[in-house]
Amino acid sequence: MSFNNLDTLYRQVIMDHYKNPRNRGTLADESVTIDMNNPTCGDRIELHLQVEDGKVKDAKFEGEGCSISMSSASMMTQAVKGKNIEDALKMSSIFSKMMLGEDVEDVDFDLGDIEALQGVSKFPARIKCATLAWKAMEKAVAVDEEE
């Protein structure tokens, strides 16, 4: 593997989200807060999700981790904001497929920045970093539905 392969992992847009995370912060009480970590490596995300009328009204995150986990969290919050729950969950399953290396070009959604994470699928040890934020989002939606 050369540095060219590394470039498929560390794309410019990923580094931009890592250095300038979108939606970093917390939300007030009416949101659902989910703490999730990768116990094997120490990455941690605290996701705040505000759901109203079946829509993700706002999403913010705090946490610590590598460039992949933090940029993925930034991209995820950006992607699901304003989406209805059904679409947010659909995106999450598309993201899982992407991490398995499946072709996701034909999907109905404009994946935007998220597509940059496609290269992670070639680095099996790093897939868990990328999926952490999405798992937190799924859990937040489930918790919100229970409440």
Next chain:
Amino acid sequence: MTIKAIREQFPILNQEVNGHPLVYLDSAATSQKPLSVIESMEAYYKQHNSNVHRGVHTLGTRATDQYEGARDKVKNFINASSTEEVIFTRGTTTSLNTVAYGYARHVLQEGDEIVLTEMEHHSNIIPWQQAAKYTGATLKYIPMEADGTITLDSVRSTVTENTKLVAVTHVSNVLGTINPIKEIAQIAHENGAVIVVDGAQSVPHMQVDMQDLDCDFYAFSGHKMCGPTGIGVLYGKKALLEEMEPVEFGGEMIDFVGLYDSTWKDLPWKFEGGTPIIAGAIGLGAAIDFLSDFGMNNILEHEQQIANYAQEKLSEVDGLTIYGPKERGGLVTFNIDGVHPHDTATVLDAEGIAVRAGHHCAQPLMKWLDVTATARASFYLYNDESDIDRLVEGIQRAKEYFGDVI
């Protein structure tokens, strides 16, 4: 023996990873295995495989002789008083849990103290947390100095007459700190406490002498000392082991079994319920032979030389933090400013260099260091300075790479 000759004993090291010759710097997680260990287990399965302590047939005798022969090798290697004090387990974690279940939960009472250090691996924290919850005992931690060592004064001021158990690592898997076990054992004993030592990072790399250290319990793993996974050792002083109840019940560990009550075999077998890890013990025995040929003092000296060289070379790299004391075992833990250790490890892997990145099963220590994770390069007898040069080059590449991308 030259490094080249040593490396030839480890077939796995002779390969390219991601287009570069492999540099394996993760022996603190698990060591590689020499041919003699691999072949000893292969020979056992091809020629001698049988269950131990039962069959009257020839293979059964051979398997038993080899299994008990391995115990004898362990006894000599760590200078235990007798083979009765050497219990085969699945590894350090199982050994420590055996003491927590078989000893601590029976002996501790409300008001008793368990004393630990903040540099412990999770496997030497959680069994005691659970034992404390079960018995009402409390946990106390010996404070650390800024360089990641503990002083005997701190040990003396933490261990009191209420302390019944002191659990401490011999060598830190993150900082490389070598703790003064003999002196800590003495302080524990003066206060009427027993000492339990996590030897996972010491036994593979240095001479340990149970009778000299005077530890009550000492735990280590085979796979970190050139042996196979799934085998480890619990050393315990005979008088304490005799007092203890077995933790696992079933075949192999019994003397007489009735419908309503049973009695146990003598030591060490009362702690080895079920068919034991026969091939694993034989592999561990072969690993002990292999290490003994080099001499543990030579191995320690070799590793400390590499660790010193690594500290020297890494300290010349701008924007790099090294954790732990100067005097240390064969590992160096570090972080590159602004680069997460996972990212460092991924770039190093692309260069064929294997290091560990993460919290190293020491979350309280990460908190103490005020980091979420670190990168760690750890060494063994098959490493030399050229591996460190490759590591430093790799770190420079990581710095350049992230400097460019960021």
